[in-house]
Amino acid sequence: MKKVLITGAAKRLGKDLAIHFGKQGFFVWIHYKNSKKEAEDVLKLIISLGGTGELIQGDISQYSQVKAIAENIRLKGNTLNILINNVGKYATGDITQFSIKNFNSIINTNLLGSYYMIQELHPLFNQEGGNIINIGYTGINSLAASKHATAYSISKTGLYILNTSYAEALAEKNIRVNMISPGHLQNSIDLPKDIKTSIPLGRPGKPKDILNLVDFIISSNATYITGQNIEVAGGYMMSLNTHNT
Numbered sequence: 589m590k591k592v593l594i595t596g597a598a599k600r601l602g603k604d605l606a607i608h609f610g611k612q613g614f615f616v617w618i619h620y621k622n623s624k625k626e627a628e629d630v631l632k633l634i635i636s637l638g639g640t641g642e643l644i645q646g647d648i649s650q651y652s653q654v655k656a657i658a659e660n661i662r663l664k665g666n667t668l669n670i671l672i673n674n675v676g677k678y679a680t681g682d683i684t685q686f687s688i689k690n691f692n693s694i695i696n697t698n699l700l701g702s703y704y705m706i707q708e709l710h711p712l713f714n715q716e717g718g719n720i721i722n723i724g725y726t727g728i729n730s731l732a733a734s735k736h737a738t739a740y741s742i743s744k745t746g747l748y749i750l751n752t753s754y755a756e757a758l759a760e761k762n763i764r765v766n767m768i769s770p771g772h773l774q775n776s777i778d779l780p781k782d783i784k785t786s787i788p789l790g791r792p793g794k795p796k797d798i799l800n801l802v803d804f805i806i807s808s809n810a811t812y813i814t815g816q817n818i819e820v821a822g823g824y825m826m827s828l829n830t831h832n833t
Contacts, residue, residue: 610639648701698743717762755815771821
């Protein structure tokens, strides 16, 4: 049985991913930090659909806790086939007024947390290799100013660089590392007021838009694809990305 670990799997996109993999027969490690009740509900749903999985708790911004997550999986004799770094702490505010605490928390969770997870969990992949998917955000490769979401932008741009670095480093182990960068999804916390003006395709993304791409990346049709950042954004920020390419 193939195994997948999804960080932040109790809510929103992480929840959708966990249920999706559970339906496909994967053993799903459902990671959460504080949302135990929601994570339990996700596991119950997966089991009710005939799937299997287990909860795993930890603050990925703390290296010691990531090491404990890896050891927990190792002690249970489990290998991994897929790791999805989905956690994305998000907060906005003028950079000149943004607290040091919030800034550090976003960087430590989104960037360092993903680094810790890859560094500690990639040895759990077997000789067949597997896939690591990092969840970014559209526009991160444009290197544009973002005075109201500076920490978040830095964390996701850093993750973009981390993505390509690990793709090169882990290629010899047949572990492919790619990034999926959504734009505004239906359950995003910052949907623009005028969707049709902001998004060329005129609608927010659906979870299925992301899940379809995940299925492709891990499939036998994509075994020669690694180190890529693929945006699923309906054209959102397209002109900015084109200008900075």
